[in-house]
Amino acid sequence: MTKTRSHRSESLIRKNRWTMVAATAAVSAAIIAACGPKSDQGKASTPQSPSPATQAAQPQREPAPAVAQANKVEETTLNKVGLDQTAMDTKANPCQDFYQYACGGWVARTKIPADRTRWMRSFSEIYKRNEQALKTILETASSKKQTNPIMDKIGRFYKACMDEKVVEQAGLKPLKPLLKAIRRVRSRSSLAKAIMLLHKHRIWALFDIGATQDFKDATKMIVGLDQNGLGLPDRGYYIRKGAKADAIRKKYVQHVAAMLKLSGLSQRAATRGAKAVMKIETQIATISKTRVQRRDPKGIYNKVDRVGLKKLMPSFSWASYFKALGYPHLTQITVTSVPFFKGIEKLLHQTKANQWRVYLLWQLLHRMANALPKAFVQEHFKLVQALTGQKVQRARWKRCVSMTDGALGELLAQPYVQQHFTVQARQNARHLIMAISDAFAQRLTELAWMDQATKKSAAIKLHKMAYLIGFPSKWRHYDYAITGTFAANVLAAKASDLQWKLGQVGKPVDRTLWEMTPPTVNAYYEPTKNQMVFPAGILQPPFYDPKAAVAVNLGGMGMVVGHELTHGFDDQGSQFNADGTLANWWTANVSKKFKVRTGCIVHEFGTYQAVPGVKLNGKLTAGENIADLGGVTLAFRAYRALRAKAAKHLRANGFNEDQMFFLAVAQVWCSKVRPAMARLRARTDPHSPPRWRVNGTLRNVPAFAKAFSCHKGTFMNPNKICQVW
Ligand SMILES: [Zn+2]
Incomplete structure (x- = not known):
């Protein structure tokens, strides 16, 4: 996926987020005590204690000497x-x-484990250790009734994820309201309604919305609107020439058709639909900024008010959009690219209702695939495989650990830091x-x-x-109820996350x-x-x-x-x-x-x-x-x-x-x-x-x-x- 945030944090390594279609993590308020003290403060050093050279680094304030050469060598x-x-x-x-x-x-x-696309001596080994630790916590939390509300919540989320039988039985039922809105797309207003409903659940068709710090005023949170809406990892996949690129595009179209067919479309409709999806996404890719262009903070900061936004995309009902999200009065907005939103306006005119229906359906299935029945999960994995070379699907528990971390990250973290x-x-x-x-x-x-x-x-x-x-x-806090139906929980997590983010707009920046x-x-x-x-x-x-x-x-x-x-x-x-x-x-x-x-x-x-x-x-x-x-x-x-x-x-x-x-x-x-x-x-x-x-x-x-x-x-x-x- 393109980054959903209009500014970026610089991390040490990149997590390949686009392969994870589950809700993403984010953060907020309520204090707990510091973790269990395991400090060895006050302990006398023993004859076996490490030599001074192996003790923890202590800060010193003198300048670095030219060469460190002591006479004695151990x-x-x-x-x-x-x-x-x-x-x-x-x-x-x-x-x-x-x-x-x-x-x-x-x-x-x-050897790279069959369920991984790379393996690193440091990051992956620790990741594996942490994954086990989180599994232990989640298995404990889900094995019996919990009196601790945190353990109860993460336990029930994990349990619903692990319960494949219920996932199969539920089928696409948890997506019903969204599917209904998509089926009703006939006009520009019904299209806007469907997009609103998808966006409310962080299904980012066409573009995305979030809260971002005002680049020109580090004390203020404003709305950020960003390019989005692609199913492949980068715009280049749609545009690049050559046999390798053609082969991936061909596989992608086949995959889109397979997913559409799984959702109930006839073979003919699915094949035709996949072509329409490819056409729309290629147009989105063409108007999207490149990753290099997105590294320019001045370029991705374009402050507009509601009048300005209306000028960029006059055919879209912004008033109903913000109202439906629950924030009708938001006016301080930045867009990451003016040409992108102007391009979407053109797309709104060029594309027929039946094409929109299939594009929105595909976006919903694609981004929810890992919460759906096995047939969807397996078909989704085929795309991951084609793009990354991963040999086998990760075990269900591993995916459920990741998805719980994504949906309830700061609850799961609490027992983790207490123990580790x-x-x-x-x-x-x-x-x-x-x-x-x-x-x-x-x-x-x-x-x-x-x-x-x-x-x-x-x-x-x-x-x-x-x-x-x-x-x-x-x-x-995570203010949503966990049910026994996994896909419903994922949707609730996503919706709650967006509400929480938009709730920050207009408030001072929270540096914690x-x-x-x-x-x-x-x-x-x-x-x-x-x-x-x-x-x-x-x-x-x-x-x-x-x-x-x-x-x-x-x-x-x-x-x-x-x-x-x-x-x-x-x-x-x-x-x-x-x-x-x-x-x-x-x-x-x-x-x-x-x-x-x-x-x-x-x-x-x-x-x-x-x-x-x-x-x-x-x-x-x-x-x-x-x-x-x-x-x-x-x-x-x-x-x-x-x-x-x-x-x-x-x-x-x-x-x-x-x-x-x-x-x-x-x-x-x-x-x-x-x-x-x-x-x-x-x-x-x-x-x-x-x-x-x-x-x-x-x-x-x-x-x-x-x-x-x-x-x-x-x-x-x-x-x-x-x-x-
Ligand atoms: Zn870095």
């Missing part, structure tokens, strides 16, 4: 400091292909954030390309950058809201709030392990923190000020120099291949590549500062601490991906593939070349490098 092993020696391929040359050197062994021995998140983990994260922040402050003073005025503004932005760790300070649920193995930076968020899910090994060496923790979690912090200063984040308002804080000259530096990254990454024949999109991945480069640079400096006064230095199987740091960075990204998924990601994912997140980043880091004594001119130590932060 011999240890890679496995003891938190690295995986067996993941390496020591036959590879670290100066030619460091990713292969650090991950080659892991790549050779790892510690005060210590939060403290560790806080220490790392301070260490990285200090490294950035220090780095700012050294940047020759920046003038004093801009440095001062950057320092203010850094100082104001907020961070949220673990889980939200107040939990969201989260965009990810706490068990998520990811992190993000939100430019409109100047805020970094680290869910409980990611604060565990191999990203952070209290038993691991400082160099390894900084190469793992430190790099993650540095990555998110740098997003505040990447090609997008740099356009928002310290409060999160879209405003220029750069002097013209420095701004020009910044563009040259980011241009270097755009060009360089544009030369790398995702899979043979598909190059990375340098512009699409620019923000993430800048963040990766800045993240490693800052984490390295922070690690050096933390170890500056160490009495002893570690040597693990002959590797010094600098080398351990870079091995840790690389081993976070050890991954395997199915070729179809690699192609899909190259076109839609703003992140570079793991190999380039390692090699593409580290070849621009002089400290790396030094650590591994790479000669000038080797791949990992090129003659010309790109540097931003």
Whole structure:
């Protein structure tokens, strides 16, 4: 799917949301106490306690020394400091292909599970652990009557999802009111009515609606209207030329027809209907902005009032639309693209009622498929398979865990953080954030390309950058009833989510809201709030392990923190000020120099291949590549500062601490991906593939070349490098 929000949070990795048709998560109010204290505060250290080098990072405020070299050396092993020696391929040359050197062994021995499209040493292993933990919680919650209202609610949602028999019996009955409205489409007014009803349940035909921060005023929430309405993952799928693209389109049309037929249409009507769907969606794709265009915050901010909106799409009854959603008086609106909504107006004139009926029916079936009987689920999976190469469907319980997380994320998170998140983990994260922040402050003073005025503004932005760790300070409520019918629950969850979002419009921005649920193995930076968020899910090994060496923790979690912090200063984040308002804080000259530096990254990454024949999109991945480069640079400096006064230095199987740091960075990204998924990601994912997140980043880091004594001119130590932060 296209992103439903008109502004974007920058996350560490991308979740492939379009494959999940269930309700999405979001957040709100009610306080619970902090998680169970498992802090080892006050415990005396024992003779077996880790050496000073392996203790949790403590923030220090002195500048990074030039070289960290203590005289005394303590011999240890890679496995003891938190690295995986067996993941390496020591036959590879670290100066030619460091990713292969650090991950080659892991790549050779790892098989992608049949129900997955990729597997990563860090993210996927933790995800699997978390998935099991959530399963245990949900099985407990659904196995017997619960007195705790949270356990009761998540238990009943999960149980209804797992009850395939009832799902089969219900068939399409839960969709009845929506199907009826679609069948009644005869005129423009009945079309508007059907769209309203679909949108009320977050079935985004043609476009979508939500609440967004006013880019020009970081204290205000307004309505955001965004392009949407496609069934394939990106506009390019409809437009691209060539045999591969043709083959996918052919499969897609067959799939649409199969879904329509399952819903009761005759073969003939389904085949004809699928063609109409393809025609409408191709027109929507043509007027949609590209992902690169959508990276321009100024371009996706177009404030209109209701009169302005009426001018864009005069044939659509906006008054009835807002009334039906329950918010008749909303007037402060931004649209992500003026030409898009003008294009939809044209489409309203060109398309016949019977074509609209079939398009809306398809959108409903497509977006609800995973909540419907088996025949729909299986047919939907065929499309997923064609696009991603996934071999088998994930087990039902796994899908139900995901869908419960999507629908009731902040309820499910409460027992999760009570059982699996510690005060210590939060403290560790806080220490790392301070260490990285200090490294950035220090780095700012050294940047020759920046003038004093801009440095001062950057320092203010850094100082104001907020961070949220673990889980939200107040939990969201979910005000809808859970029944025994799964599809009805999913619809209720979606409807409630939209109401909750639109309820924020006109109110002050709530900076305590989260965009990810706490068990998520990811992190993000939100430019409109100047805020970094680290869910409980990611604060565990191999990203952070209290038993691991400082160099390894900084190469793992430190790099993650540095990555998110740098997003505040990447090609997008740099356009928002310290409060999160879209405003220029750069002097013209420095701004020009910044563009040259980011241009270097755009060009360089544009030369790398995702899979043979598909190059990375340098512009699409620019923000993430800048963040990766800045993240490693800052984490390295922070690690050096933390170890500056160490009495002893570690040597693990002959590797010094600098080398351990870079091995840790690389081993976070050890991954395997199915070729179809690699192609899909190259076109839609703003992140570079793991190999380039390692090699593409580290070849621009002089400290790396030094650590591994790479000669000038080797791949990992090129003659010309790109540097931003
Ligand atoms: Zn990122």
